[in-house]
Amino acid sequence: MKQEFHTKNRYPADLPMTPLVPIQLSADEPVIWCKLEFLNPSGSTKDRIARYILGNAFDRGHLKPGSTVIEASSGSTSIAMALVCAQLGLRFIAVLPEGVSNERVLMIRAYGGDIHFTPKESGIVGSIRESERLAAEMGGFLPRQFSNPENAEAHELGTAREIVEQIPGHLVNAVVSGVGTGGTLVGLMRGCGSARHAQRAFLARPVDLAAKREQECCSFSCRIPGVMECISGLFRESDYLDLTTIEVSDQDAIETTRELIRLGFPVGPSSGLNYHAALIAAQSVWPAKVVTVFPDRMERYFSTELFRPFLGEHGTASPRCAEFQTDRAAQAKDQHVPNDR
Ligand SMILES: Cc1ncc(COP(=O)(O)O)c(C=O)c1O
Numbered sequence: 001m002k003q004e005f006h007t008k009n010r011y012p013a014d015l016p017m018t019p020l021v022p023i024q025l026s027a028d029e030p031v032i033w034c035k036l037e038f039l040n041p042s043g044s045t046k047d048r049i050a051r052y053i054l055g056n057a058f059d060r061g062h063l064k065p066g067s068t069v070i071e072a073s074s075g076s077t078s079i080a081m082a083l084v085c086a087q088l089g090l091r092f093i094a095v096l097p098e099g100v101s102n103e104r105v106l107m108i109r110a111y112g113g114d115i116h117f118t119p120k121e122s123g124i125v126g127s128i129r130e131s132e133r134l135a136a137e138m139g140g141f142l143p144r145q146f147s148n149p150e151n152a153e154a155h156e157l158g159t160a161r162e163i164v165e166q167i168p169g170h171l172v173n174a175v176v177s178g179v180g181t182g183g184t185l186v187g188l189m190r191g192c193g194s195a196r197h198a199q200r201a202f203l204a205r206p207v208d209l210a211a212k213r214e215q216e217c218c219s220f221s222c223r224i225p226g227v228m229e230c231i232s233g234l235f236r237e238s239d240y241l242d243l244t245t246i247e248v249s250d251q252d253a254i255e256t257t258r259e260l261i262r263l264g265f266p267v268g269p270s271s272g273l274n275y276h277a278a279l280i281a282a283q284s285v286w287p288a289k290v291v292t293v294f295p296d297r298m299e300r301y302f303s304t305e306l307f308r309p310f311l312g313e314h315g316t317a318s319p320r321c322a323e324f325q326t327d328r329a330a331q332a333k334d335q336h337v338p339n340d341r
Helices: 002-007 048-061 076-088 102-110 118-138 151-167 183-192 207-211 252-262 269-286 305-310 319-334
Strands: 021-022 031-036 069-072 092-097 114-118 174-177 202-207 242-249 290-293
Touching: 031 151, 031 174, 031 269, 048 076, 048 151, 076 092, 076 102, 076 114, 076 242, 076 252, 092 102, 092 151, 102 114, 114 118, 114 305, 151 183, 174 269, 183 202, 202 269, 207 305, 242 252, 242 269, 252 269, 252 305, 269 290
Parallel strands: 031 290, 069 092, 092 114, 174 202, 174 290, 202 242
Antiparallel strands: 021 031
16 A cells, blocks of 8 residues: 555655755844645645645555545644645545635645635634534545644654754754644654754744634634644643743734745745744843744745735725626525535
8 A cells, every 4th residue: 555655746856955044034033944734735734744644544444536535624733634635646635614704715625625604603623523524424534634643743753854854954943833733843853853952842833723712713813824723632731841932012013024934935824823922932032043943935925914004095906906806706606506415
């Protein structure tokens, strides 16, 4: 089975290493080492877990061409799974809460994936339950990114190993990451440490999310999609006594993201969150080497808060585009629009 997964006509056959680059926003700020995960084939770090989890499932005989994969996610994992499934001839169903950005939905559909929406009010937890129900009904394979230890393993053996290989002196003094499933942070904590020196770990948490955690967790009220640690089965803050939490306001995260984009790093909001937290972390460990990740690309956020300042006075990027949308909206009214749910 291993042979079958690895010899399929996929591009790229193996994930190339993503660059690790030192970024300094201004002369009086510290340098942060950033892993450019948005350069992965589907545009996010989730390519690593999609390939690792589905590859292992092939090796174990749980998947074969034509099988169905069903995953609940806020979008990035579904996009990565949809890409890998397209390359391997698997059927993919993404279970997403209503309200995820249009861009994410369109990417999944473009890769041939089907979407099953769950009510916005029940958040990602509702999507997870629905994915389990669908899998039981249809006999589909569930990657279970929120609880599958292979998620963190993919980052430990991939992301973290690359970082240690790439960083000068092969020593990482501190790692910083937001948490969604927790796979990235747990993988970095495990894989970037060494027997020879102590490594610090920092959790980047959007404060607006923290404030709304009880009532609105995972309902995408937060402006930093993908970061919602309260439902992770892989990461429990209380298990890591040496972990320091850094709270970052949504506003700081978004502004830092826009600054990174202006510098030529086309990233999404969780990269701004991570970078801003890394700057704060660096104050307590400087001049040590602080590493963070840029999880995904900016293009999947065109219709979100991140790009609002770039819209024209009518709320669209260009007047021609507005006309086009109006025509399309009028046509859509006269047609039956199939409901995915
Ligand atoms: C854009 C984005 N950033 C960060 C994360 C968090 O990464 P992890 O799930 O490894 O904790 C996610 C998770 O889905 C994400 O989609």
